[in-house]
Amino acid sequence: MRPSSASSVYSNNPSLWGTSYATDGLHSFVKGTEIFASGWEIAPWITITLDGPLVISFVRVYNRDDGGGDRFHDVAFEVSMDGVSFERRGFFKGPGLTGQVVEILFDNPTIGKFIRLRITQGSWNLLNLAEIEVYTT
DSSP: OOOOSSSOOOGGGGHHGGGGGGGGGGOOOSTTTSSSOOOSSSSOOEEEEEEEEEEEEEEEEEESSOOOOGEEEEEEEEEEEESSEEEEEEEEOSOOOOOOOOEEEOOOOOEEEEEEEEEEEEESOOOOOSEEEEEEO
16 A cells, blocks of 8 residues: 555546555456556556655565456556666566466565556556565665
8 A cells, every 4th residue: 555656547546546556455446447557658556655764675566367368568667766766677568468466576685665567668658457476685
């Protein structure tokens, strides 16, 4: 239940596709809703705010399991101390598979307060996923 923000939310409807679904601790959802989904755009992103600067070990992402898993592709895993200036710490080429769990191990030490996942390739992308878990030490 960490605070989060995104470049957009699908259909401008956070009650069905808002960022809170990416951090609610639930991996199951109603088919097609109760997941995070951005709007269609070039480089959609979601940012998670941690409690403070923490050492980040890895990030685990649960891809949606009802279809459309291939939309999770060319995703940069980025870290920031201030929420403005981000550095890439991991990358998932993909395309993802429906129901896939993706784990990105970060270099040690990686310290940050913000984690951003951002699609970096393509011209018409939709970032959607069931859950993001950030593991810290």
